[in-house]
Amino acid sequence: MSGFPEFIYRNNELCAESVPLKQIAAEFGTPCYVYSRSALTKAYQEFDAAFAGRDHLICYAVKANSNIAILNLFAQLGSGFDIVSGGELWRVMKAGGNPQKTVFSGVGKNTDEMRMALDANILCFNVESEAELSTLNQVAQTMQKIAPVSLRVNPDVDAKTHPYISTGLKENKFGMPINEAERIYLSTHRYPHIRFTGLDCHIGSQLTEIEPFMQASEKILNLLNNLKSQGLEIEHLDLGGGLGIRYTHETPPSIKDYVSALCARTGHIKQRLLIEPGRALVGNSGILLTQTEYLKHTPARNFAIVDAAMNDLMRPALYDAYHEILPVIKRNGDVQNYQIVGPVCETGDFLGHDRKLSLNSGDLLAVMSAGAYGMSMSSNYNTRPRAAEIMIDQDTIHVIRQRETIDQLTANERILP
Numbered sequence: 001m002s003g004f005p006e007f008i009y010r011n012n013e014l015c016a017e018s019v020p021l022k023q024i025a026a027e028f029g030t031p032c033y034v035y036s037r038s039a040l041t042k043a044y045q046e047f048d049a050a051f052a053g054r055d056h057l058i059c060y061a062v063k064a065n066s067n068i069a070i071l072n073l074f075a076q077l078g079s080g081f082d083i084v085s086g087g088e089l090w091r092v093m094k095a096g097g098n099p100q101k102t103v104f105s106g107v108g109k110n111t112d113e114m115r116m117a118l119d120a121n122i123l124c125f126n127v128e129s130e131a132e133l134s135t136l137n138q139v140a141q142t143m144q145k146i147a148p149v150s151l152r153v154n155p156d157v158d159a160k161t162h163p164y165i166s167t168g169l170k171e172n173k174f175g176m177p178i179n180e181a182e183r184i185y186l187s188t189h190r191y192p193h194i195r196f197t198g199l200d201c202h203i204g205s206q207l208t209e210i211e212p213f214m215q216a217s218e219k220i221l222n223l224l225n226n227l228k229s230q231g232l233e234i235e236h237l238d239l240g241g242g243l244g245i246r247y248t249h250e251t252p253p254s255i256k257d258y259v260s261a262l263c264a265r266t267g268h269i270k271q272r273l274l275i276e277p278g279r280a281l282v283g284n285s286g287i288l289l290t291q292t293e294y295l296k297h298t299p300a301r302n303f304a305i306v307d308a309a310m311n312d313l314m315r316p317a318l319y320d321a322y323h324e325i326l327p328v329i330k331r332n333g334d335v336q337n338y339q340i341v342g343p344v345c346e347t348g349d350f351l352g353h354d355r356k357l358s359l360n361s362g363d364l365l366a367v368m369s370a371g372a373y374g375m376s377m378s379s380n381y382n383t384r385p386r387a388a389e390i391m392i393d394q395d396t397i398h399v400i401r402q403r404e405t406i407d408q409l410t411a412n413e414r415i416l417p
């Protein structure tokens with residue numbers, strides 16, 4: 001057992017659905033990302049089914065993995081989208097996603113992005129400051145439009161996650177304090193080109209407990225109630241994303257339990273519920289496939305130098321994140337303690353520390369749970385072309401992103417005349 005339902009061993013060979021990873025490496029090279037269509041579909045359907053009869057919209061957080069094949073798959077399943085840039089809106093539209101099911105988050109939307117989103121008639125702007133609201137009002141005025149808006153409230157709850165991915169504490173840059181949001185909601189007359197349609201929060205990522213979500217919901221519901229008593233009717237509640245996944249020993253609530261808890265907590269109100277899951281939809285639906293280049297035994301440590309690096313998967317370097325690393329072919333050799341590192345010239349360039357593996361050079365490894373914040377955070381550091389992306393659909397292999405070429409890397413650069 002690998003512990004990842006769509007990535008399982010058959011005859012000691014790790015497969016993605018029905019396809020041996022060895023075959024993918026042979027045909028398309030390494031490093032490459034490999035996704036399972038079935039895993040993506042099941043995750044979406046689990047979210048959707050858990051809402052039961054409740055009026056809802058799942059807005060997939062595009063930044064977790066923005067490949068247009070993945071966006072298209074979710075769009076076909078009925079998903080909406082949560083975007084944080086004009087570029088992501090462009091991707092959603094290119095993938096056949098519906099702008100009218102799209103919400104626009106982020107603290108620093110510029111006027112070009114606002115115009116693009118107003119042109120596309122998106123569902124809602126999740127506005128994070130009064131300054132942004134005022135700018136949006138002006139942009140909408142020049143376009144003779146009314147911008148639909150949720151204010152993003154910072155509920156000041158501890159998400160109990162890594163500090164770099166915690167967003168709902170009062171010292172974070174995200175959202176606005178509840179009392180300030182209330183004041184702004186009730187000053188609609190100052191913003192004639194804004195219509196307040198929703199109420200929004202997002203408290204962080206990789207949450208492994210339900211309690212912080214409940215605390216945030218509580219505060220949002222209070223504000224909703226206050227606004228109602230002062231005559232402002234809000235149409236939807238956006239409770240953000242952030243549900244964690246299992247990378248190793250975490251025990252996050254199931255998708256079903258998480259959604260059921262949100263539905264139960266908001267069972268007494270009629271507003272439509274929006275959520276913005278990213279990681280929980282894609283994280284365990286993808287792996288990073290890499291080949292061992294060299295084994296290097298020093299007096300202090302054993303290194304396995306692999307062909308994937310921090311530019312391909314930044315999470316270990318950035319957050320000291322843990323990803324399980326599995327051999328693609330199980331072998332019964334001598335197990336040693338390895339530091340799994342890439343070729344990039346940084347000490348922070350590692351994929352895993354202290355992994356007990358039996359390895360030969362040339363062996364393939366699968367870095368698990370790499371579907372979220374893997375490819376989307378990749379870079380060309382050390383002038384490394386970005387990895388290919390492959391989608392497996394049962395026994396069929398689809399290339400959903402070609403490996404980048406070195407030519408492409410310098411295509412926009414010019415030497416002085």
Ligand SMILES: *Cc1c(COP(=O)(O)O)cnc(C)c1O
Nearest residue numbers: 061105205241242276277278279
């Ligand atoms: C990143 C982000 C999400 C998605 O977070 P996950 O932890 O991947 O579910 C949702 N909403 C907003 C506003 C975000 O910034």
